[in-house]
Amino acid sequence: MLYRILFPVPGASFIILHAKTKLMRKFFFKGLFVFFILGAALSGNAQDKPVVIKGALVYTVSGKPIEKGILIVQNGKIVSVGDENMPVPADAQVIDASNKVVIPGIVDTHSHIGGPAGGDNSSPLNPEVRVLDAVNPESSGFMKALAGGITTVNIMPGSGHLMSGQTIYVKLRESKTIEGMLEVNEKGLYGGMKMANGTNSMRGANGFPGTRAKSAALDRELFLKAVEYKNKVDSAKGNPAKMPARDLGMEALVEVLEGKRIVHFHTHKMNDVLTVLRLQKEFGFRVVLHHVSEAWKVVDEIAKAGVPCSIINLDAPGGKLEAMNVSPKNCALLEKAGVPVAIHTDDPITDSRFLIRSAAMAVKEGLPREKALEALTLSGARMLDLGSRVGSLEKGKDADFVILSGDPFSVYTHVEQTWVEGKKRFDRSNPADKLFAVGGYKVYTPENAADDIHHNEWNDEDDK
Numbered sequence: 099m100l101y102r103i104l105f106p107v108p109g110a111s112f113i114i115l116h117a118k119t120k121l122m123r124k125f126f127f128k129g130l131f132v133f134f135i136l137g138a139a140l141s142g143n144a145q146d147k148p149v150v151i152k153g154a155l156v157y158t159v160s161g162k163p164i165e166k167g168i169l170i171v172q173n174g175k176i177v178s179v180g181d182e183n184m185p186v187p188a189d190a191q192v193i194d195a196s197n198k199v200v201i202p203g204i205v206d207t208h209s210h211i212g213g214p215a216g217g218d219n220s221s222p223l224n225p226e227v228r229v230l231d232a233v234n235p236e237s238s239g240f241m242k243a244l245a246g247g248i249t250t251v252n253i254m255p256g257s258g259h260l261m262s263g264q265t266i267y268v269k270l271r272e273s274k275t276i277e278g279m280l281e282v283n284e285k286g287l288y289g290g291m292k293m294a295n296g297t298n299s300m301r302g303a304n305g306f307p308g309t310r311a312k313s314a315a316l317d318r319e320l321f322l323k324a325v326e327y328k329n330k331v332d333s334a335k336g337n338p339a340k341m342p343a344r345d346l347g348m349e350a351l352v353e354v355l356e357g358k359r360i361v362h363f364h365t366h367k368m369n370d371v372l373t374v375l376r377l378q379k380e381f382g383f384r385v386v387l388h389h390v391s392e393a394w395k396v397v398d399e400i401a402k403a404g405v406p407c408s409i410i411n412l413d414a415p416g417g418k419l420e421a422m423n424v425s426p427k428n429c430a431l432l433e434k435a436g437v438p439v440a441i442h443t444d445d446p447i448t449d450s451r452f453l454i455r456s457a458a459m460a461v462k463e464g465l466p467r468e469k470a471l472e473a474l475t476l477s478g479a480r481m482l483d484l485g486s487r488v489g490s491l492e493k494g495k496d497a498d499f500v501i502l503s504g505d506p507f508s509v510y511t512h513v514e515q516t517w518v519e520g521k522k523r524f525d526r527s528n529p530a531d532k533l534f535a536v537g538g539y540k541v542y543t544p545e546n547a548a549d550d551i552h553h554n555e556w557n558d559e560d561d562k
Contacts, residue, residue, distance in 0.1 A: 153198070285357075296366050328356075388444075
């Protein structure tokens with residue numbers, strides 16, 4: 099006799115097994131019982147239990163602070179945010195955060211962690227270069243960022259070129275590959291385009307400019323070529339026979355011209371800032387001004403252009419001659435003029451662990467506290483076209499948040515926990531994680547070192 103058994107598979111349908119004898123049937127039914135038990139366990143693990151952060155002062159950024167607030171997350175998303183009267187799921191894991199502060203995960207709009215490198219000395223303009231192909235997902239720099247409460251990063255190539263390549267937007271989720279960390283934005287891209295002017299790219303050799311005027315001329319020449327390439331693509335109307343020969347650099351620049359790929363422009367002096375605004379007006383691309391040390395001299399021009407700014411408050415290891423007129427009041431002056439402002443690390447210029455301190459410095463110089471929190475989170479997210487998913491604590495957004503020991507802008511406050519998409523990625527109470535917060539011998543290695551050290555490989559005995 100032939101026995102047919104429907105064997106359920108979690109997450110799928112059924113497999114039909116055929117048994118010709120009673121012994122085989124007995125075997126299959128025993129296996130079926132075991133499979134049901136395992137399946138139930140597996141499905142239980144796959145379905146995350148809700149996590150409740152309870153009792154903290156919650157800064158949503160998009161709304162007013164909530165005293166004794168409750169944050170509920172599940173399956174990587176924020177389920178709800180409310181006050182102490184909000185109902186909590188009975189099966190939830192509850193974390194008592196009384197006397198703590200909860201803020202959204204910090205968005206760093208300009209960083210060099212992961213060893214991105216970028217364009218080389220063969221050309222001053224490298225739109226085809228992708229830091230995607232260089233960043234090391236095992237870099238200890240990612241744990242450094244998490245120790246500072248950073249959950250989303252715009253990883254940039256260097257600024258030694260007029261155009262050093264394509265950036266990547268990265269979520270600091272655990273992944274063995276950089277692809278698993280990429281964050282695709284609202285335009286369908288996972289990065290912008292890095293440009294720079296000023297002294298960094300003025301070398302006067304190998305095709306590099308020797309003056310500011312030549313720098314701008316090379317930029318314009320490249321964009322004119324991109325406009326021509328785009329016109330050919332548009333005229334072809336999808337006909338392969340009429341399409342121009344494929345050009346990786348031009349393809350990336352067409353995305354820039356179409357407003358899909360944002361230009362992240364390193365610039366310091368006021369005349370360099372004005373050059374960027376001229377280029378932006380001529381070619382119509384979207385741009386974020388980065389650093390803008392002398393923004394205070396051209397606040398009105400920046401505001402009139404409607405261009406956002408990502409600011410660095412020079413902290414360590416110092417600055418450069420063209421940044422000598424940097425003002426700590428830049429953030430406050432730009433915000434007052436209606437310019438969207440974010441604050442970044444430019445790590446290793448400012449250590450990722452101390453980005454919150456940079457915001458505190460801006461508060462000291464007149465930036466309102468709520469705007470300083472926004473500059474660390476939602477404003478930066480919007481500059482990366484990620485504002486619909488990260489940057490604030492709202493229902494439906496990614497469950498990226500930070501638990502602080504106290505006031506965000508106090509020098510006595512520590513990042514206690516950093517969560518990314520509902521998963522705890524940093525916990526200061528874990529000795530292995532704490533090493534990344536306090537530094538020390540062997541904790542961090544150069545970004546391009548082959549023997550990069552990771553927190554789960556660390557042995558405390560090595561330091562004794």
